[in-house]
Amino acid sequence: MQFELDEDRALLKQSTRELLEKEAPLSETRAVMEDTPEGFSKPFHAQLGELGYPGLLLPEDDGGMGALAFAAVLAEMGRVALPGPFLDLALGVRTLSGCDHEAAARLGERARAGEALVVMARLEDPTRSDPDAPEARFEAGRVRGTKTFVPFGAHADALLVTTREGLALVERPGAGFSATPLPTIDHAQRFAEIAIDEPAELVAEGEAAARLIEEHERLGALGASAGLLGLMERALEITVAYISEREAFGVPIGSLQVLQHRAADMLMQVESSRSAVYRAAWSEEQEPETAAYLTAVAKAWAGAAARYVCGQAIQLHGGVGYTWEYDPHIFLKRTKTLESFYGSTRAQLGRALALRQPTL
């Protein structure tokens, strides 16, 4: 048994950290939040494409590196709260590769190289539709429907749209497409409501489509959990550093027992998230029969854990904790996005109960 990553993946993790610290550090995240209309750095995402990152989740003989590498990379991105659609893109590339369809394969090549942004459009207004039986339809070579909270839906080059008939691919959406931005708490993670009436190709149907969507959700939850791990890990680090330095009443506030216990509780959340996230990623590779269950466990835990840790990061910073200038709020905001999307905590609790099984 061994918990550490093997050499290849550890190396990838390390080089990803260096890349991010150099090209997309936290200060850059702040700049993107403040200034960029797309909510992310296009050049950096192009660079990620050149380096092959979007293909992480492809089968190994197709250049992928598997779920553990994926989790390690997403956790590193969480440490700098990297803004942008990387997670959705990596999921899109994986889903395209699972479609037995030529247009999908072609687009997949471009997407993994960072030349096209493909995201899945799945959610619909929950008061009017059932996620398992979408209102959106594929008929006569066109897809028609309305989707909401589509990640980077206004900036995508292509969309994988879930329809009642299966998974429809819309490339280069044109006049029949409109996107209304849905700005949320997290300035650097953009969503849109889209209305679509465009030519499309049905790239997966029936069982195959259902399997791809389930896989997309599972891997999305895994990636989000890993992102949450990175966010809270860094939030704890900056908090421990801050309370170790900052003095009040003549002592470092980190010497006060109440803050020490708070930090200890934060550590418990972070380390338990680490165990759960990497275990889920490992099961995705090595024990697929438990992967759906362990991923639900990881996401349900990590969402609530990060909310606690990032909230306390603000509290322990005191007054400066609720200034824009200090970093804790960036973590809190991204946490909210990752916690509520990719299967909310509440949804994952229900899923974990339903999927419960012996794991030993």
Next chain:
Amino acid sequence: MQFELDEDRALLKQSTRELLEKEAPLSETRAVMEDTPEGFSKPFHAQLGELGYPGLLLPEDDGGMGALAFAAVLAEMGRVALPGPFLDLALGVRTLSGCDHEAAARLGERARAGEALVVMARLEDPTRSDPDAPEARFEAGRVRGTKTFVPFGAHADALLVTTREGLALVERPGAGFSATPLPTIDHAQRFAEIAIDEPAELVAEGEAAARLIEEHERLGALGASAGLLGLMERALEITVAYISEREAFGVPIGSLQVLQHRAADMLMQVESSRSAVYRAAWSEEQEPETAAYLTAVAKAWAGAAARYVCGQAIQLHGGVGYTWEYDPHIFLKRTKTLESFYGSTRAQLGRALALRQPTL
């Protein structure tokens, strides 16, 4: 505006405290828990009857003192975790007085003098019956049915049985009655499952019966909330005294910031319970249109509050906290009874939401 009790009620509260400290102190509760088959002191309850306590909830011109006095007395009883059916008896006396029926009136007189123990038998097996439409029936002058978790059901002299036809009074249950004890965590609060097939009188029907049962539940929740207040108030007192004295690492443990904050949180729970409980009692007397809502609020709050306070009382006592010899466990156990009966916390949360209304 004034929060303090008026002189009469303050006097009652004070004299009740003195009576309890003299005749039924915490040490006596312990003795009853350990040794008494009935789970309570019959002589002391007879004394309470002589002093007129069971008539507390009667109309004022009938010798009652109203809901505030009732709450004050129950809170005092909570402070010594008084074992026994006092709450159920006081509720029974009130309900009997609301029945326009001669047998009820006659029994009511005896009950308020402490000469007869009357309790209501209401709960049925929840998997088999709806509390609003009991399986128990009153037919041809007899009541037939099975009731569960009847408080002191094995020791009652008479029973008010909820049936589909209304409220049936069974005096001196005989051969058609059997009671199986249901011993719970709280050694000093006895419940029984009863099977009954006995002659009875229908003492209230239709709307009148429904109103009496609703009132019984509401006042039961109020009394239980007051009892919870007394329990946690005393649990906090003994805890503060303990941590102020007990030393570790050369300092009183009550000087450690983590324990200070814990105690502060306990105080918040206790004082908020005090506000909520007396406000509910006051509304029962002065603002009946809000009483049902404010009582649900008080019970939902006080149950969870007492659970926290009494649990932490054990924790802050350290090792001796989980010995039988020290008192905290007595509070925890009684809390569990009062929290889960008289409308569980979960049930009261739903009730509070349904009854929500402007209170200012």
Next chain:
Amino acid sequence: MDLHFTPEQIAFRDEVRAWIAENLERPFSLEKRDPKHDADSLVEVRRAWQKKLHAAGYLGMGWPAEWGGRGASEADEALLQAELAAADAPQVPNFLGISLLGPALIHHGSEEQRRRFIPKMLACDEIWCQGFSEPGAGSDLASLRTRAERDGSDWRITGQKVWTTFGLWSDWIFVLARTDMDDRYGGISFFLVPIDQPGVEMRGLKQITGESEFGEVFFDGALAKGDHLVGQVGEGWRIAMTVLSYERGAASIMYPAQFDTQLDGLIRGVHEAGRAERDDVEEKLGRLVVENEVMRGNGLRTLADLAAGNAPGPESSIEKIFWSEYHQRLTDSALDLLGPQGQLVASSPSARDEVDWAYEYLWSRAGSIYSGSNEIQRNIIAKRVLRLPSGK
């Protein structure tokens, strides 16, 4: 025991309610959503609202008649604040001036100071901000280092203050500054300082909500005139502690009223999302309702204690902890219950319009920190209410 307001108080409450209905155009959350507004024009909305309140006699109601008061009780003040909060009326720019500087001048200031400053403060012709906190002295206020040095009969102030609410729009700031470096408490004095002068630089301090209601201010030999010292040299700490302890009662039922309005919005939102029938939603909403009502019960008890002549003591720490942590639980739950919809910022056309949940969620993180962090409040409860021992 009596938790009824007097008939006069109820009549006052009804009068206020009717006045608000007549005078408040729309809830402030809707003002903030209006694209025509920027930070400056929102301050003008607040200023206009303060002028209306002042004209109606609703400011400084408990002060002596000479200074605009009407001998109002804490209960009146509390009822007013509750009605304003329930209606989501704008916060007035001089809320800290009125609650802190006003009493300081009335009790400790000179007659000239009162005449010069109080009328313009009430009328919002001058906006005041508070200069107590410093970057290095959060919870440990007395460790402040801004100093005031004599310059003839005047004073020169040097140092830095933070959390100067509405600082960017203020004309004056009331400042605690050190006149003796060696006397921790007795070396602090209370000054009134005009902002529009060379030695003062005010900067906006952006909050996590993206707004800059707070400021930070740098004094570099700023001038405070000799007759703008409040009280005597060295009395600053005592004055500040006294005024900070006033008006605790006024907020006691304000927060529950404000949260009730938000709860209304949440319950409506949950119904519209078709989720109200779920048992887990019922439980969470029920818990929010219960906690808010318990908070109101605490507030009524505080008012009743005040009415009975019991000064509010350190128990006010309980209220501070309660409302600020409730606000966090409320917004946390709201975002869970409303789903992604609840995270939309107010400028989104799809955002719910009753409550700006995204803003509330972020802003709620501040309440447990400002005005004495909740950690400090718990210290106070442990030491002053429970009388727990001090460490060695």
Next chain:
Amino acid sequence: MDLHFTPEQIAFRDEVRAWIAENLERPFSLEKRDPKHDADSLVEVRRAWQKKLHAAGYLGMGWPAEWGGRGASEADEALLQAELAAADAPQVPNFLGISLLGPALIHHGSEEQRRRFIPKMLACDEIWCQGFSEPGAGSDLASLRTRAERDGSDWRITGQKVWTTFGLWSDWIFVLARTDMDDRYGGISFFLVPIDQPGVEMRGLKQITGESEFGEVFFDGALAKGDHLVGQVGEGWRIAMTVLSYERGAASIMYPAQFDTQLDGLIRGVHEAGRAERDDVEEKLGRLVVENEVMRGNGLRTLADLAAGNAPGPESSIEKIFWSEYHQRLTDSALDLLGPQGQLVASSPSARDEVDWAYEYLWSRAGSIYSGSNEIQRNIIAKRVLRLPSGK
């Protein structure tokens, strides 16, 4: 990364599982419900079970072969403990003897001591209890005051110890006693003391569950033979700290296995009560499932770290806090979800038979206190893992 047990370990686990199925008559919770049993006979059930385990070679598996060991790894030990916990097998009377005294004798004892004591301890022919804690020294173990004074070549022990698990049924006690009043750590020595002698009085210490598994013991010049000193005079603290740090891994997946069995019972109970379909029940059960699985993930990580040769550090404090507070949440939720039914004590004919929830609810309050209270554990994490500064 590799979280798989080896095929040999899985084979061992399967062997243990089969062995338990064959040898365990019924879960210990059912033994306890049986009216034929009293406290004494329950100890005999435990003793008989220990003898079976010993005969099967399942005790001291990691010890040298000479003392019954089989060179087992932490993972083997952990798998064994998890299987035993899942099956609700009785705790063996000498569990503390085996986990603490055994290693102390093997590493620090004399050859004669090992020969004399280890075989009978393993075979449960002698029951050992632990004499570390004192009434005045809970979390602050080193402040112990029980003293040992020389009496020729022997020692006389005077003082009091508490929390002597199975004390009433024990034959021997291993005691930390002070041989130098002035040297806080270096003045403590480690003694083996027979209980059946005039200077020893053992009393049961009733727990809040009503049982008396714990004892307290009074020494009044009790005799410890000179050759029953373990190690050297003054080495007691070091020996105790060393053995307390052993076998941390063995419990790492035991608690999740035990709680899984209890969760099974809870889920069944909720279904039988017809409440499983409620959304609030689903949410609460889901949370319990998630937390327990996360705890198992932490445990597997500990085992993996041990297998990779990383000694378990203060992170074991995380495990202690996690399982003990989870146990409280689990039993709290169970009593809520099962309603009054869950509060019935085991002797009630109407009680649910899978899990004695009433007992678990009460007993769960102890876990956050014993073995170093959770407050102490959090201090350890803050200081030794997070390296937060010390106060002045």
